[in-house]
Amino acid sequence: MPAIEPEAIVGSRITNQSLSRWLHSLPGVDKVGLEARVASLSTRSIKTTSKAWGLDMAIKMMDLTTLEGADTKERVRSLCLKAITPDPMDLSTPQPAAICVYGDMVVHAKEALGKNKIYVAAVATAFPSGRASLQVKLADTKDAVKAGADEIDMVIDRGAFLSGNYLEVYKQIVAVKEVCQRKDGNHAHLKVILETGELETYDNIRRASYLAMLAGADFIKTSTGKVSVNATLPITMLMLQAVKDWYDTTKIQIGVKPAGGIRTAKDALKYLVVVKETAGDKWLTPKYFRFGASSLLNDVLMQRQKLTTGNYSGRDYVSVD
């Protein structure tokens, strides 16, 4: 993967002024047009073989998530076992990409997953609000990385972003990325949560996407799942457009993760259509697209059972997690 040269991309030394100038020179987003395009793609009819492919891919792209104050070792273990065997009645069911937990649960998740090729993602940096000093955020991240987290889901400082202090947002991401580095030369993959529901406008979301990509994000992620507006199709399409444009100019491919509020298989298929027709087939892989979800898996499993057996079984035929 080629290295990012932020100065070359921005066209000058990185200062708040240069970042501001760069971000504000990006083309605007027309809300009506964006939402109309999404509505049009949502009418795609996904049937038979393409539906089967889409449901399996949706599972493979899933970051199966539990982010509750009430999380326990047992709860995390149970979720991990669900990830290892999502559907005990059909062992051909693929496994999700990752388990997503709070930092202190990483060790339990690692233990429960054992040698299975399922990653452990940890939310960090004073998730979900991000309201803590940089030192605390870095300590939070280091802790999770040390416990063996394969992926770090950090939040940006929305306060700094909304007050126009882009440099602060940028520096924090760069600093977190640094502590994602391991001694063995590998690094925990960094997902940068924009918390789009708090940025509110599509123009802000595009700018925050670019800022995160410039600072070295491996993934840009919509939401924490903890605010009233989480992932939506138009926001995801906008972010997919951003990573595609970024790839076209830098040859660096960055992933997208919508999170929060995606509950049905039908929704998941709509997202896959948007991935295919916005960023392209290159993004139709768990390496570059993830769903952050908790209840989505069971709905996909039920649809999958319907497709393989011809019968819709219902909630008693999938396990609670």
Next chain:
Amino acid sequence: MFDYAPAPESRDLVKFQDSYGHFIGGKFTKPSNTYGTINPATEETLAQISHGTAKDVDAAVKAARNAYEKTWSKLDGATRGKYLYRIARIIQERSRELAVAETLNNGKPIKETRDADIPLAASWFFYYAGWADKLDYAGLGPNPMAHGVAAQVVPWNFPLMMLAWKIAPALAAGNTVVLKPAETTPLSALLFAEICQQAELPDGVVNIVTGFGDTGAELFDHSDINKVAFTGSTNVGKIIAKQIAGTNKKATLELGGKAANIVFEDAALDQAVEGIVNGIFFNQGHVCCAGSRLLVQESVQDVLIKKLKARMENIRLGDPMDKNTDIGAINSKAQLTKIDRLVKQGVKEGGQSWAPTCAMPKNGFWYAPTIITGVAPTNTVAREEIFGPVLSVMTFRTPAEAVAKANNSQYGLSAGVWTEKGSRILKMADQLNAGVVWANTYNQFDPASPFGGFKESGYGREGGRHGLLSYLKGSH
């Protein structure tokens, strides 16, 4: 990979008769003098259609006159409105059937007939049904009057929707009609005749005569019609204008276009790309108001064209009955030949043509979505209406130059402006000689909004209160 499996709409939703006569005085005549109407996507014959003669036209006009004198002009507005509401509801009830019929006979994707053509046709009847008992407020003073018998000829690009644009205001205003659908797309009009029967519309209020150009000429030539309404090519429009000159026949002509879609450097580029695609590739570009000339500010030309090409790679051309098809079949072999000829001419005159790679079905008439870059205002493809999925790309440097180039056309039907600057939208709209100017969108239609052109794009307005006035006269 994620290739969409076929998702065809059911062909069985519509049953055509083997052959159709004309619909005159509330009844279908015996089929005579027939020709085959085909599905342009497969070239399969769908039904036999009667080619109307002077005699058929005369019978239809007599039926319309009779219905006007004896029934329709005697009804109060609210009762006329009741019939129009009824028709609107039946169109909604039979929308899937009508969508399939339209797609089979026209070649356009089911996605469009389902989501645009048929819902818009119903909305036109709903809208004008509301006007029927409020004509006093149309702007002509109290008790405005209908013209009498309206003769209407509609094109093949939006067969049922164009029928609705013509028939709904005519009936609301109190006229009776004789309508001739295009020779290649008569089937939805004949289904509409059945709907008139189903709605128990008084006999003779709506008459449908099928046939070719000569049938239309006979209709407009008839001495007992009061109003001429035509949508079609500018060439035919000119012939009609000459034909009816010196008579008392009122006319609305909705003719060709060569609309400029103007993209400024500060536009929301991704959405502008969508608007360009929707502007020229909607309905295979068979749209009189299509944004067929892209005027892009030089400073963003490269990035815009790159994005446009990437977007065009995703356009799905193929079976119009498949719910995921974006571009269907060209309506006729004649039209395909014309498109091909004009694009070749454009390349000969120095344009560079580009189209995404897409597999073409073996039967039927197809043309890949195409853009021609490096076009100069003097080139044929910048001046002539192609009426196909072909976009001519030109550049400009300043807003004044954009206006000058956009207005440099024999037509003036529509235009698009893409900019994030609100004040510029208003100024452009003020300066563009076009009946419709869309800002940061394209091809939006609403029955409440008047539609029509400047210059050789025709005269008269359809839609809204203005469209109603085309079918009324003051009572003094």
